[in-house]
Amino acid sequence: MSKLLLITAIRNTLSKTYNNSHARTSSNLSVIVHRKNYTEPQHRYEPGGYHLVLPNEFYDRRYQVVRKLGSGRYSTVWLVQDTNDQSLAAMKVLVGDLSISDKKGGWDELGILKVIRDKNPQSFGYRHVCQLLDDFTHEGPNGNHICLVLEAMNLSVLDIYRSIPGAMAIPLLKRISKHVLLALQYLHEECDIIHTDIKGDNILMTGTPPEEGQLEIELKDSYLKSTTFKLSDFGAANAMANRFAEVIQPESLRSPEVIIGAEWDTKADIWNFGCLIYEFARGAKLFEPHWDNENSGMNPTQTLLSQITGLCGDFSPEFINRGRKSKLYFNDQGSLLRGAGKYTITLEDLLSRAGHSPKEVCETANFLSHMLVTDPKERWSAARLLHHPWLKSVGLHLRYSV
Structure with missing residues (x-):
């Protein structure tokens, strides 16, 4: 062998x-x-880190938090309901450091997603990429957090x-x-x-x-x-x-x-x-x-x-x-x-x-x-x-x- x-x-x-x-x-x-449950490291709820999101909160006066979906090294992800049309979406809340230019190190998830969304919606491959629906910045105690609203x-x-x-x-x-x-x-x-x-x-x-x-x-x-x-x-x-x-x-x-x-x-x-x-x-x-x-x-x-x-x-x-x-x-x-x-x-x-x-x-x-x-x-x-x-x-x- x-x-x-x-x-x-x-x-x-x-x-x-x-x-x-x-x-x-x-x-x-x-x-x-x-499935398994994963929890993000709690010590990262600090300046420049995660933002504390709670169920039923409203973001951008439009998205109501339903429940948590998951987390990663640089974000937490939440199921939200769009009160404009009652549809569901996933809201990805990035850590505070990723809103600061000199700490991003070149990463630009929002910019990348905008290119993907706008380039050619008629492409066959377009429907096989999870698309950006909306974005905004939320101010919290740990900094400003870029929020990406994506397909659920x-x-x-x-x-x-x-x-x-x-x-x-x-x-x-x-x-x-x-x-x-x-x-x-x-x-x-x-x-x-x-x-x-x-x-x-x-x-x-x-x-x-x-x-x-x-x-x-x-x-x-x-x-x-x-x-x-x-x-x-x-x-x-x-x-x-x-x-x-x-x-x-x-x-x-x-x-x-x-x-x-x-x-x-x-x-x-x-x-x-x-x-x-x-x-x-x-x-x-x-x-x-x-x-x-x-x-x-x-x-x-x-x-x-x-x-x-x-x-x-x-x-x-x-x-x-x-x-x-x-x-x-x-x-x-x-x-x-x-x-x-x-x-x-x-x-x-x-x-x-x-x-x-x-x-x-x-x-x-x-x-x-x-x-x-x-x-x-x-x-x-x-x-x-x-x-x-x-x-x-x-x-x-x-x-x-x-």
């Missing part, structure tokens, strides 16, 4: 009770979702994934993939925006948010075949004209160009998304930077590069030369200084352990192989991926043509 395969096997043992018979490859996609959405894809013992059903995975790629095509080609943080909890489903305290929810087959998946949370997004962030993406989903310090663009999102789709298809992460660091003597970046080259092959000399950090990891011959040849595995080998049919394994691996290309110049775009045969069957249950 290769060490990369061993990584996957151990992660399955530690994080999931899994065996191949649990792979959900049938046409019945119904899922029982088990249902559960996330991460909620589904965490509730499945093993791999996600391929038909469902295809639907998610097509919808997110439509969103990325719109962002990349029409808005010139890179999301930079594509994760399961940033892909949401249309529908009314769960009731407060509702921790077990059945998502029926008919719902999963008709819901629209939307890409959300643009707090870390960069405009192509202002790629201010030096390091982007979750560590295990980080693209090779970002790792070696080469220039990155919209193709970084494609690598990120490919790693995520593999994880859903396999039931475990593709790469684990912190695997066996103590015994191997390698740091997480060295481990990650070793795993990437073991799966995708050696980096080309031309690509290595584009990275300002390359000399930290590669010698003059283009070989890794640490971990060369340590891992060897293929996508087909890994996916075959998930219980999918041989045909599904082959087709899924081929689809992923066009996203998991080390050189971004050779990596497929979202538009090109949308024409891949793996996605041909998606659209039969859609309410509009894609």
Whole structure:
């Protein structure tokens, strides 16, 4: 057994009770979702931090707070009712520091959302992005807080994934993939925006948010075949004209160009998304930077590069030369200084352990192989991926043509 395969096997043992018979490859996609309650760190209710929001309060003399939906590092999110038309929306209240120019560090979620909202509402991808409905600034004891009023959405894809013992059903995975790629095509080609943080909890489903305290929810087959998946949370997004962030993406989903310090663009999102789709298809992460660091003597970046080259092959000399950090990891011959040849595995080998049919394994691996290309110049775009045969069957249950 290769060490990369061993990584996957151990992660399955530690994080999931899994065996191949649990792979959900049938046409019945119904899922029982088990939700968890998360609470933001209370010490962040301080100057420059969170704003204390209470149910039944009014904001901007229009939005009445119904209940809390969630929280993140830089915001809390609340279900509100628009008293103008009684519709529901999600109000994202950013921490106070994000309203101060010299503390934002280049982040501009509001500006990004306005571009997405206004660029081309007629685009197919437009309806697969969680849209900004309104915005205002609220003054509170911890500072001025930018408030983003967004579409109210249902559960996330991460909620589904965490509730499945093993791999996600391929038909469902295809639907998610097509919808997110439509969103990325719109962002990349029409808005010139890179999301930079594509994760399961940033892909949401249309529908009314769960009731407060509702921790077990059945998502029926008919719902999963008709819901629209939307890409959300643009707090870390960069405009192509202002790629201010030096390091982007979750560590295990980080693209090779970002790792070696080469220039990155919209193709970084494609690598990120490919790693995520593999994880859903396999039931475990593709790469684990912190695997066996103590015994191997390698740091997480060295481990990650070793795993990437073991799966995708050696980096080309031309690509290595584009990275300002390359000399930290590669010698003059283009070989890794640490971990060369340590891992060897293929996508087909890994996916075959998930219980999918041989045909599904082959087709899924081929689809992923066009996203998991080390050189971004050779990596497929979202538009090109949308024409891949793996996605041909998606659209039969859609309410509009894609």
